[in-house]
Amino acid sequence: MAQPGYLNDSSSTDPDEDWEQDAQIFAHLVQQANASSSIRRSKAPNIDRGRVEANARLMADYFDDNPTYPEKTFKRRFRMSRNLFTRIVYDLYTRYPYFQQQYDATGLPGLSTHQKCTAAIQQLAYGITGDAWDDYVRMGESTARKCLNHFVEGIIQMYGKVYLRKPTYEDIQQLYAAHDDRHGFPGMLGSLDCMHWEWAMCPVAWQGQYHRGDKPHPSIILEAAASQDTWIWHAFFGCPGAMNDLNVLNHSPIFEDVYNGIAPDRTFQVNGATYKHGYYLGDGIYHEWATFVKAFSYPEDDKRIKFKGAQEAARKDIERAFGILRKRWNIIKQPSRFMEIPTMRKVMYACIILHNMILENKNKAICVVPNDIPDPPNPQLTEEQRAQSSNGSGKGRGQQGTVKYGFTLVKGKANHPMEDYHVAKFIPYQGRELGLFAIYDGHLGDSVPAYLQRHLFSNILKEEEFWTDPNRSISKAYERTDQAILSHNPDLGRGGSTAVTAILINGRKLWVANVGDSRAVLSRRGQAIQMSVDHEPNTERGSIENRGGFVSNMPGDVARVNGQLAVSRAFGDKNLKNHLRSDPDIKHRDIDADTEILILASDGLWKVMTNQEAVDLAIKIRDPEKAAKQLAVEALNRESKDDISCIVVRFK
Numbered sequence: 001m002a003q004p005g006y007l008n009d010s011s012s013t014d015p016d017e018d019w020e021q022d023a024q025i026f027a028h029l030v031q032q033a034n035a036s037s038s039i040r041r042s043k044a045p046n047i048d049r050g051r052v053e054a055n056a057r058l059m060a061d062y063f064d065d066n067p068t069y070p071e072k073t074f075k076r077r078f079r080m081s082r083n084l085f086t087r088i089v090y091d092l093y094t095r096y097p098y099f100q101q102q103y104d105a106t107g108l109p110g111l112s113t114h115q116k117c118t119a120a121i122q123q124l125a126y127g128i129t130g131d132a133w134d135d136y137v138r139m140g141e142s143t144a145r146k147c148l149n150h151f152v153e154g155i156i157q158m159y160g161k162v163y164l165r166k167p168t169y170e171d172i173q174q175l176y177a178a179h180d181d182r183h184g185f186p187g188m189l190g191s192l193d194c195m196h197w198e199w200a201m202c203p204v205a206w207q208g209q210y211h212r213g214d215k216p217h218p219s220i221i222l223e224a225a226a227s228q229d230t231w232i233w234h235a236f237f238g239c240p241g242a243m244n245d246l247n248v249l250n251h252s253p254i255f256e257d258v259y260n261g262i263a264p265d266r267t268f269q270v271n272g273a274t275y276k277h278g279y280y281l282g283d284g285i286y287h288e289w290a291t292f293v294k295a296f297s298y299p300e301d302d303k304r305i306k307f308k309g310a311q312e313a314a315r316k317d318i319e320r321a322f323g324i325l326r327k328r329w330n331i332i333k334q335p336s337r338f339m340e341i342p343t344m345r346k347v348m349y350a351c352i353i354l355h356n357m358i359l360e361n362k363n364k365a366i367c368v369v370p371n372d373i374p375d376p377p378n379p380q381l382t383e384e385q386r387a388q389s390s391n392g393s394g395k396g397r398g399q400q401g402t403v404k405y406g407f408t409l410v411k412g413k414a415n416h417p418m419e420d421y422h423v424a425k426f427i428p429y430q431g432r433e434l435g436l437f438a439i440y441d442g443h444l445g446d447s448v449p450a451y452l453q454r455h456l457f458s459n460i461l462k463e464e465e466f467w468t469d470p471n472r473s474i475s476k477a478y479e480r481t482d483q484a485i486l487s488h489n490p491d492l493g494r495g496g497s498t499a500v501t502a503i504l505i506n507g508r509k510l511w512v513a514n515v516g517d518s519r520a521v522l523s524r525r526g527q528a529i530q531m532s533v534d535h536e537p538n539t540e541r542g543s544i545e546n547r548g549g550f551v552s553n554m555p556g557d558v559a560r561v562n563g564q565l566a567v568s569r570a571f572g573d574k575n576l577k578n579h580l581r582s583d584p585d586i587k588h589r590d591i592d593a594d595t596e597i598l599i600l601a602s603d604g605l606w607k608v609m610t611n612q613e614a615v616d617l618a619i620k621i622r623d624p625e626k627a628a629k630q631l632a633v634e635a636l637n638r639e640s641k642d643d644i645s646c647i648v649v650r651f652k
Helices: 015-041 052-063 071-078 082-095 115-127 142-161 169-183 245-252 302-314 316-328 339-359 383-387 447-462 470-487 488-495 541-546 574-579 612-619 626-636
Strands: 188-198 218-224 232-237 266-269 273-275 279-281 292-294 392-397 404-410 420-429 432-443 499-505 507-517 519-524 528-532 587-591 595-601 645-652
Touching: 052 082, 052 115, 071 082, 071 115, 082 115, 082 142, 082 339, 082 420, 115 142, 115 339, 142 339, 169 188, 169 302, 188 232, 188 316, 218 245, 218 316, 218 339, 232 339, 273 499, 292 499, 302 316, 316 339, 316 499, 392 420, 392 626, 404 420, 420 447, 420 645, 432 447, 432 595, 432 645, 447 470, 447 499, 470 499, 470 507, 470 587, 499 519, 499 595, 507 519, 519 612, 528 612, 595 626, 612 626, 626 645
Parallel strands: 188 279, 279 292
Antiparallel strands: 188 218, 218 232, 266 273, 392 404, 404 645, 420 432, 432 499, 499 507, 507 587, 519 528, 519 595, 595 645
């Protein structure tokens, strides 16, 4: 008889035999369960996706000095020139930590900046997933989509204010002239029209808001205005329940400035009458407003027939812009697979901004991009964090891992905010890896060193001769940056700053430039080599006096220009500029196997420590961040009262 609770179909009548069989079956099941549990608990294998090799192939094919594919092929596949794409890569790398190459716990590098940007641009250009370019990017679909989201957000935040701006007074003047010359329409700002982007993933409950009778599928409408060069000046996307041009216009902000009386006044004349604001060409559906010039629906005479033909021909500017936009960015030509409207909006605006950037890069834009539009703040930092960005410490390394750096900044004992700023980072740039290091020691406020932190390296790399003549390019960029500071608002130019900058190319070639008394010192075989020149009033007395200034030497004080400034060269200092210089001293050196470290520091360190003392202390510490901190601690122990900023770069 079977035991209670067990089902026994055996023909055996021996209870002991039944129990033995049940025990064997139970033991077998337990063994299987343990084996399955063991498999689940085992560590997942670390799969090498070959990202390093893929990145090397990407760089060799498209971004090296002699890439496999020529510029023509690059433009076809990336939809833009190589130099424009490289500019975008550089800007994203410097502003967004997401686009900086990360390392895992074992020290293996992750996706490079070029791989992330390539994955994003391919999704925009071809409307395909990023992993379709797996030979180069080696990432999954979800990672590729994440790259795209960060990419379009970065494009909008970095360039939207410039490349999707409202027309300025100067822009309006140039648009008037171009449209009068090309179309014969004086006072014309552009053409206005709408296009649809099909929304394949529209939720069923929303389809009524995004559906219209002449479209078989839900779609979202874009209202845009373009000039004759197809530059898109206005874009309004994603308005629900507004599936025709008039409803969109009722929600659109295009005429808000005119309504509020803050639009730029730029008059023009037609047939002896003077008009204050320009107009857009539109089709017959739009309102009878002074801001629209429409064609006659049923022209009754030759004059009206001719006007209708001219208006319709000129109105093709916006149709050409839509056509180019869809052809260049296939993602907005195909039905959208995005679930959320905000994501679609970002993609659409990013495509428009890139479209305008390409026009400017080809020198086909009617209007020149203004230089006085301020750079957007770093979106990764709050205002409080930006205010504290000149303090603290940190470290990093190049992609090859052989060159490492560390930095520290310590506020001095003076009763004013920290005025030292720094730059310490590696960036990919035109197929090379650049190490950018700088110390900016400000005075009379921190506005000038903060400006240098944002703009000086960018201005250097913008010079066309940078690769062929770095010396000349660095000198020109220093001068151009100082002129920009002085021509800015008066508050910026009133203060000043020293600067010492170092550019390391592929870990092998070093260019150091400086203005003022911030110093760079190299160590080779343990011997200190000064790479900068201390610009002090006593050593450049002749230059100061030739410029109409004088050098004071008061007892117990250092020499000063006109009794005020303790350096003979500086950025800014508008009140003393006639007696100061801002041209840098520049030195170049190849980094060989005998070169150990580079130290950049403000005078808060060098006032109390010799070059050799600094080298002897730092060279013993393998961690460059700890070495920089130890130099600052030693300076404080020697009673340095000034702000102390220090960067240590270790080459091996």
